[in-house]
Amino acid sequence: MLPEEAYKELQDALGPENISDEPALLDAYAWQPAFSINPDVWTPRPIAVALPGSTEDVVAIVRICNKHGLKYKAMCLGWGAHAAPGCEGVVQIDLRRMDRILEIDEKNMYVVVEPFAVAGQINAEAKKLGFSTHMISAGASHSPLASSTSGWGCCWDGVSMSWSSRNVMGVEWVLPTGDVLRLGSLDSGLGWFSGDGPGPSLRGIMRGRGGAFGGLGVFTRCALKLYHWPGPTENVPDGLLWDTHKELPENSRAYIALFGDERALADATQEVANEGIGYHSFGVGLGNFLSGIWPHLMRNEAFRKAEWLRKIVDVMQFNWMWLLCANSPGELEFQEMVIRKEVAEHGGVLIDMEQIGLGQPLFWGWVLGSFMGVATRCGVIGTMWGQDEVQHAMMEERVHGGEPIKASGVERGFVENDLPGSGFHFFLEEGIVSHYEEVLWYDHRDRKATQGVRDMVAEYTMMNIDYCMESGFVAGEPELRTLYGPMEHNFHEWQKKIKGVLDPGDSSDPTLYSTEQEFDLSSLSPAEQARARRLIEEKRSGNR
Ligand SMILES: Cc1cc2nc3c(=O)[nH]c(=O)nc-3n(C[C@H](O)[C@H](O)[C@H](O)COP(=O)(O)OP(=O)(O)OC[C@H]3O[C@@H](n4cnc5c(N)ncnc54)[C@H](O)[C@@H]3O)c2cc1C
Numbered sequence: 001m002l003p004e005e006a007y008k009e010l011q012d013a014l015g016p017e018n019i020s021d022e023p024a025l026l027d028a029y030a031w032q033p034a035f036s037i038n039p040d041v042w043t044p045r046p047i048a049v050a051l052p053g054s055t056e057d058v059v060a061i062v063r064i065c066n067k068h069g070l071k072y073k074a075m076c077l078g079w080g081a082h083a084a085p086g087c088e089g090v091v092q093i094d095l096r097r098m099d100r101i102l103e104i105d106e107k108n109m110y111v112v113v114e115p116f117a118v119a120g121q122i123n124a125e126a127k128k129l130g131f132s133t134h135m136i137s138a139g140a141s142h143s144p145l146a147s148s149t150s151g152w153g154c155c156w157d158g159v160s161m162s163w164s165s166r167n168v169m170g171v172e173w174v175l176p177t178g179d180v181l182r183l184g185s186l187d188s189g190l191g192w193f194s195g196d197g198p199g200p201s202l203r204g205i206m207r208g209r210g211g212a213f214g215g216l217g218v219f220t221r222c223a224l225k226l227y228h229w230p231g232p233t234e235n236v237p238d239g240l241l242w243d244t245h246k247e248l249p250e251n252s253r254a255y256i257a258l259f260g261d262e263r264a265l266a267d268a269t270q271e272v273a274n275e276g277i278g279y280h281s282f283g284v285g286l287g288n289f290l291s292g293i294w295p296h297l298m299r300n301e302a303f304r305k306a307e308w309l310r311k312i313v314d315v316m317q318f319n320w321m322w323l324l325c326a327n328s329p330g331e332l333e334f335q336e337m338v339i340r341k342e343v344a345e346h347g348g349v350l351i352d353m354e355q356i357g358l359g360q361p362l363f364w365g366w367v368l369g370s371f372m373g374v375a376t377r378c379g380v381i382g383t384m385w386g387q388d389e390v391q392h393a394m395m396e397e398r399v400h401g402g403e404p405i406k407a408s409g410v411e412r413g414f415v416e417n418d419l420p421g422s423g424f425h426f427f428l429e430e431g432i433v434s435h436y437e438e439v440l441w442y443d444h445r446d447r448k449a450t451q452g453v454r455d456m457v458a459e460y461t462m463m464n465i466d467y468c469m470e471s472g473f474v475a476g477e478p479e480l481r482t483l484y485g486p487m488e489h490n491f492h493e494w495q496k497k498i499k500g501v502l503d504p505g506d507s508s509d510p511t512l513y514s515t516e517q518e519f520d521l522s523s524l525s526p527a528e529q530a531r532a533r534r535l536i537e538e539k540r541s542g543n544r
Contacts, residue, residue, distance in 0.1 A: 001089070006068040009093075013048060014052060021048040023045075026048070030045050030085070033450075034519070035081050036080070039450035039454050041081075045085070047090065048092070050091055050093050054098070055220040061093055066178060066505055070507070071085075071508070074095060074115070074218040074219075076095050076142070076145065077091060077142050080475060088200075093218060095274070098114040098115050099116035101114075104126065109225065110192055118140065119139070119140050119142055119214055127235050128234075128235070130229055130230075133225075134161035135161075136164065137369075140369035145224075145471055150165040152211060154427070155364075159278040160280070165207055169513060170183060170185060170222065171183040171184070176216065176503035177504075206219075214512065215514060216503065232249055237360070241370070248499075251325070252279075252324075252325040252332075254362050255324070256350075257343045257349065258349045268346040272338055278431075279322075280321070281321070282427035283320050286419065291299065298416075317393065327423075382415070384406065384439075386436060387473070388435050388436075389433060390434065396427065397463075403420055405463060414448070415449065438455060461519070465539055468539075470484075470488060478511060478515045481495075482518060492516065
């Protein structure tokens with residue numbers, strides 16, 4: 001329970017309607033089954049929920065929590081367990097009242113936003129001015145501030161719009177002490193155009209690859225890089241999902257290529273990326289996709305087992321899509337020429353999606369982030385935690401490592417059958433590295449499924465280490481940070497040091513940033529456990 005005095009002070013600071021410790025409401029915040037490796041699916045219940053309306057309100061909450069020895073955890077849309085408390089005694093700071101787009105600087109190409117300004121709104125306003133923003137596949141209804149300052153940040157537009165953490169410019173940051181830090185040019189009153197300097201940049205302290213997941217204070221505003229949008233300023237298509245119809249912008253195309261194997265795909269797509277081609281560049285997991293848009297049909301075993309569908313899945317196993325948005329007919333001609341040449345030289349087949357009536361729904365679905373009506377299939381979406389590596393290595397790990405584990409999870413009845421071999425997430429970022437994830441659907445109300453997914457994470461982790469891959473997305477989880485840290489320059493030790501300096505009171509929920517926990521191998525067989533320990537030791541000692 002929240003101490004009465006603390007409750008009173010929060011009420012005085014925020015107003016009685018913006019603070020609550022009513023149990024039913026608190027349970028609503030603790031029900032967070034997505035993106036959790038904990039079979040329990042309920043997260044620890046917050047002791048109260050506070051709704052700040054301004055940076056000053058956030059400062060007040062942080063100071064009151066520090067005074068009463070309470071922890072706190074910020075959240076925006078709360079798309080998963082990573083936004084909920086990770087331990088007991090946490091005040092959940094729900095930022096939904098701070099939802100404004102504050103400024104669009106057309107000259108310096110950035111937009112300044114508050115935490116609850118959602119991607120779809122920001123993107124729509126930006127497009128009216130000929131710009132676009134990077135949008136992760138959580139789609140139009142997530143917080144770009146959360147994604148950019150605090151958690152992950154990859155997606156299928158990464159080839160042209162990079163990765164959320166690389167798009168952050170100026171940032172306003174309420175430190176765990178309650179002090180307000182303004183990163184970069186902002187602090188010199190020179191606006192938001194740079195997140196670095198004067199002097200040593202703190203962007204790398206704010207977050208690295210994964211993010212602090214609410215473990216280093218609260219971000220109250222940030223500036224995000226805007227990218228050129230060569231399309232029309234009015235972008236509202238008619239219809240929804242498969243029924244979406246709107247002409248593609250001038251000089252734009254939606255292509256899919258089918259290859260014979262992973263080698264041909266990796267060679268061709270990397271060559272195209274080397275030419276800087278692609279507005280979006282990614283592989284589509286057909287089964288994963290069909291599960292999102294035809295959830296009930298995909299539950300029909302006869303449908304899944306249909307010979308014709310199996311044939312399509314096999315043909316599409318090595319597919320790649322390019323959305324092209326060129327600035328001129330000449331540029332489009334060059335892009336198409338390169339793609340045709342590379343696909344042909346690697347024995348692939350290239351299909352213009354407009355010719356088969358799928359161009360418009362796919363193009364606008366991805367560009368506007370409206371394809372994320374997922375998690376409809378059976379309750380919750382999960383992931384085998386993504387890694388980033390060069391295209392060829394990622395294809396190798398996907399086909400020979402990740403997919404067999406997914407297929408065995410389907411056989412063991414842990415996860416839904418979305419036609420393994422086609423349940424992945426795959427895209428090229430900045431044309432340099434690839435991101436790969438096996439996406440899962442499972443019934444979070446079924447303990448056998450949630451425990452099974454936990455076991456699959458252990459198997460996947462060992463496979464990942466065997467492939468000498470980095471920790472990737474999973475580095476926030478205490479167990480996996482403790483496991484991978486010694487293999488990756490002891491990043492876990494550095495995070496503890498940063499935490500100790502910025503948050504001496506350990507008040508900003510440390511669970512996904514500095515809390516450590518031994519990796520539980522118990523779900524593996526004794527022989528696998530022995531091999532796993534040997535593998536971990538070899539990797540930690542650098543003999544791998
Ligand atoms: C269907 C689906 C698809 C997804 N696809 C992707 C993907 O392609 N790429 C990707 O990167 N992620 C993806 N995610 C994961 C994740 O949900 C997002 O990364 C994203 O953070 C969600 O935004 P949000 O507004 O829900 O943030 P939240 O979930 O509310 O917050 C994300 C994290 O940031 C912290 N946080 C939020 N706001 C603040 C703040 N102001 N100050 C300090 N800490 C804060 C939270 O505590 C939490 O740890 C996906 C999730 C789902 C459900």
